[in-house]
Amino acid sequence: MMKPFRELINFEDAKIIIMEKTGVMERKEEVSILQACCRVLAEDIVADRNIPGFSRAAVDGYAVRAEDTYGASIKNPIRLRIVDKVFAGDTGSKKIDKAECIQIATGAAMPYGADAVIMVENVKVEDEHIVITKPVYPGANVSPEDEDISKGETVLREGDVLNPSKVGVLAALGRERVVVYSLPEIAIVPTGSELVPPGNKLEYGKIYDINSYTLSSLLMNFSRIHVHDIVEDDEDSMEECIDSLLHMDYIIFSGGSSVGERDILVDIIERKGEVFFHGIALKPGKPTLFGKIGSTLIFGMPGYPTSCLTNAYVLLLPSVKKMARLPHEERKGYAVLAEKIVSTIGRHQIYTVKVRDGKAYPVFKESGAITSMSEADGYIEIPGNVEYIEEESKVLVKYF
Amino acid sequence: MMKPFRELINFEDAKIIIMEKTGVMERKEEVSILQACCRVLAEDIVADRNIPGFSRAAVDGYAVRAEDTYGASIKNPIRLRIVDKVFAGDTGSKKIDKAECIQIATGAAMPYGADAVIMVENVKVEDEHIVITKPVYPGANVSPEDEDISKGETVLREGDVLNPSKVGVLAALGRERVVVYSLPEIAIVPTGSELVPPGNKLEYGKIYDINSYTLSSLLMNFSRIHVHDIVEDDEDSMEECIDSLLHMDYIIFSGGSSVGERDILVDIIERKGEVFFHGIALKPGKPTLFGKIGSTLIFGMPGYPTSCLTNAYVLLLPSVKKMARLPHEERKGYAVLAEKIVSTIGRHQIYTVKVRDGKAYPVFKESGAITSMSEADGYIEIPGNVEYIEEESKVLVKYF
Incomplete structure (x- = not known):
């Protein structure tokens, strides 16, 4: 029959x-970075620019030319004229000359001519001037233009699974689309x-x-x-x-x-x-x-x-x-078997269980029953040469 | 300023x-069960029918009337005439009368009149008859019509997160759409x-x-x-x-x-x-x-x-x-700190790390750097009253 x-x-x-x-997927496709999370990168991403791309004030304060501050002390205070202010996002059209300074916010692009920032706490403001009593060195409180990413650096690699922060790297580089494996x-x-x-x-x-x-x-x-x-x-x-x-x-x-x-x-x-x-x-x-x-x-x-x-x-x-070139990790953990299971000699058995408070309860009815699955948190495997597992045995549960 | x-x-x-x-979501919407996985059920699902809905052969063999087999023995073999065969999926138009049997496949609906199945291994076939030498009891090798789910049973509950097997329960009940929380x-x-x-x-x-x-x-x-x-x-x-x-x-x-x-x-x-x-x-x-x-x-x-x-x-x-009424489990585990971290007193710190072979390596650059995140597998938390954590300390890593 x-x-x-x-x-x-x-x-x-x-x-x-x-x-x-x-086999592994060889076909590729281009997607928007808004849809790219959890997909697998099919290209190396090499930075085509420095990030942030300009040097920035690392603190709230005043952008200065460091050389203008040399020699400042309590006995010999130096005054620098405040000629402007810049916020994060202001474009770089501002600049300072000798004995000038510009009020600057953390993260704002350094004005042309300035090479250091004096913290707001370290100045006294008088008549549109700041008064300083301590010199600063060039680069003080300034973050370099490639602080985050340097041009030419390979920041992401083919095969990387894109997570939220890796999508962020693509955005930081101005990439709006990216090639991923289909x-x-x-x-x-x-x-x-x-x-x-x-x-x-x-x-x-x-x-x-x-x-x-x-x-x-x-x-x-x-x-x-x-x-x-x-x-x-x-x-x-x-x-x-x-x-x-x-x-x-x-x-x-x-x-x-x-x-x-x-x-x-x-x-x-x-x-x-x-x-x-x-x-x-x-x-x-x-x-x-x-x-x-x-x-x-x-x-x-x-x-x-x-x-x-x-x-x-x-x-x-x-x-x-x-x-799909995705990692496959089994989530597993030990539990104590709540009741004896009798298995079938000669066949590897996948036995569904639900787990409550560290105890594994058999929920397997028969293979035609969807409820054998819907009530299960995971399963234990019983090798073909094992006839039964005693109540209270420690078993390895693989979770769905 | x-x-x-x-x-x-x-x-x-x-x-x-x-x-x-x-608050928790109160709005609901109806979706196709093909799109329902990972969504949260917004209704109790009460079975409106038995599943499978008919009694079935539990083995490959012959559907019989148990009473026709009473008295069968090696000395007194009983012959039953094979009048038809049914496969899984054949509808139930077939029936047997006294001294008849129908060849039946595992999972097939029992023919009208039959109340037991004799395993194929336990019969001899001769001239369109089976010869049996052992009686069977009513219900032998027959799965009941509510073996999986009984009518009236609450099989899924409001608040359940639908996983593949719970979607299967909806399909088993013939539900094509389901109400979930928006x-x-x-x-x-x-x-x-x-x-x-x-x-x-x-x-x-x-x-x-x-x-x-x-x-x-x-x-x-x-x-x-x-x-x-x-x-x-x-x-x-x-x-x-x-x-x-x-x-x-x-x-x-x-x-x-x-x-x-x-x-x-x-x-x-x-x-x-x-x-x-x-x-x-x-x-x-x-x-x-x-x-x-x-x-x-x-x-x-x-x-x-x-x-x-x-x-x-x-x-x-x-x-x-x-x-969204979804569970939120943090994935975490211990690792050994690969190098000393100095923290900021008075502020709880979230310190990004990458984990390789059980060792946690700091990757935190500064909060403006997306690479502080993209290279990280997770983070450790440093309470506000902790100034530094020594190299080789055991730390709890919370994974992204």
């Missing part, structure tokens, strides 16, 4: 094969005549398409998602669908839960490309298929919602992030 | 005041005649607007950002701007770095609403203003890029997330 899975591959090998076969294009294809899109009426024996929505939600921040119409799981429909989607980076089939449907996909991929594995010694998540046609990676995900989504977390997401 | 800050408030008090004055509307207003938008030519003494881009990047996932044109920092322009933005949840001024400009804002807010504080004993980030006009929270952020962005991380982001 249905062909059994050929050889099951073990979970660790499946992960290795997927990551080995996943996001992977992913087609999600729900298959199976039992599926109905949410929002429509259900006949007896049919179920709503869940996986298109969970997969989209999981991947949308790292890729461009295209949800395909539901495809009948016969050979012609599947083949036509694949042929129409080979410009994608990934095609992800989800839904066909039986061995028979998987086989259609296997046959098509074997004919047009390569099947890397079909069936993992994993629970849930056994009926998983991974292959490639041309440059398009193809996943056949289990139809059951929990199997599909846990597989997407543990196998698909790391691949998509690798292709 | 410039009025000094009135009383500086301490950093902890500033945080408390901001969080106290921040995102805070935030106007970002760059102020100051020294600012020029990136992409334009700079005159001497001017600088590019950085803060609009760093703030947008930081907040865009939790709010709707409206970047305003650059506003001159005179009273009329500022007041007109504020009046035009009082339908926002937040107005964030950034740019005016001098005490004088701050004062304009203080005067306007005092006249039209309330100033909660003006000036924090914080480095960088002292010239920070927080107030409210009507229901609109107003932040005056320091103009210097590092001051502005660190303040946004430590003061603004927690407020925006609270309003």
Whole structure:
């Protein structure tokens, strides 16, 4: 009736094969820096100017020529005439001559001719003059024009993930657009005549398409998602669908839960490309298929919602992030198991748990149950050679 | 020339005041479940049906009437006629009568009349009959119609943050749209005649607007950002701007770095609403203003890029997330300080560091330098009464 899975591959090998076969994105695109956060830079950014680009007053005070202050002391106070004032943002049209000064605000560009600033606290103001009793050296209280960034410096590098401050560096250099790596294009294809899109009426024996929505939600921040119409799981429909989607980076089939449907996909991929594995010694998540046609990676995900989504977390997401050139860090931590778990010998198990006050409570019902996932904070992995884990054991929880 | 800050408030008090004055979002909106991930649910979701909604075969095999199998043994094999087959997704028009069976796939809806499934491994097939040598009980290998979710059950609650699996629950129930809390509307207003938008030519003494881009990047996932044109920092322009933005949840001024400009804002807010504080004993980030006009929270952020962005991380982001009803978890961890840091007595300091192999390296240059942020992985806080931290000290790094 249905062909059994050929050889099951073990979970660790499946992960290795997927990551080995996943290339990194080479396509690039230009985006506005307002949309660039979290994207991966595809160019080195070399400063084409000094930042701030002019020397600035480092304190509120008076811009002077340092040489005019030499010799000042309490016995020999020196008077400099206040000829103007500048605020941050005033352009540099002002200048001073011998024995003059300009009132200046912190951050304002130094006037032409001035090479030092005397702090406001260190002067006395009399009749539009300042009176000083101490000399200053050239450069005193002045920030250099390349204080932040020097022209020619490589400030950001290809491969950097742009965060708010790196976007700020681009803005500081006056860049309004930036070249980043494109996001992977992913087609999600729900298959199976039992599926109905949410929002429509259900006949007896049919179920709503869940996986298109969970997969989209999981991947949308790292890729461009295209949800395909539901495809009948016969050979012609599947083949036509694949042929129409080979410009994608990934095609992800989800839904066909039986061995028979998987086989259609296997046959098509074997004919047009390569099947890397079909069936993992994993629970849930056994009926998983991974292959490639041309440059398009193809996943056949289990139809059951929990199997599909846990597989997407543990196998698909790391691949998509690798292709997108994004780091993939698992958030994990130890917890104490609240009750004994009995596992299946010979299959690596992904067991969903919720964590409260350091205790991990099993929430796994069965792989068809979306509530096995929706109540879970994360999962523990139980290797294939472990039959059970005792209550109160310390377990490593990987968080969703 | 410039009025000094009135009383500086301490950093902890500033945080408390901001969080106290921040309300939570009451506006709601309906979105497609494809766009609902990471949003906050504004309704309880009560199941209006059982999920899956029909009883299913839990194994591949043959659907039977259990009573037809009673008495079967090796000595007394019982034969049942195979009248049909059903796959997952076939609708429930099929039925069996006495002494009949239907071949059934895992997950397929049980045919009318059948109440048990015999595993494919436990039958012999002969002439369109199955031969069984062991009885089954009613319900054997059958999953109930409410196995996943029971009608009337509250499956998701108002306030839940929708993650991929919770979106899956909505899909499972056939919900195509869902009511979520609206995102805070935030106007970002760059102020100051020294600012020029990136992409334009700079005159001497001017600088590019950085803060609009760093703030947008930081907040865009939790709010709707409206970047305003650059506003001159005179009273009329500022007041007109504020009046035009009082339908926002937040107005964030950034740019005016001098005490004088701050004062304009203080005067306007005092006249039209309330100033909660003006000036924090914080480095960088002292010239920070927080107030409210009507229901609109107003932040005056320091103009210097590092001051502005660190303040946004430590003061603004927690407020925006609270309003958006999102949890705000600080990612933190210990590291060993790679070199001695000298701090400023009397001001709480936010000191940016990069972390490599467990060592925290200071990257703070000065608050005007965007590179103080772009090279940083996070920051350490140095309380106002601490003058320096020795090399090799263990420090708590809060990550950006």
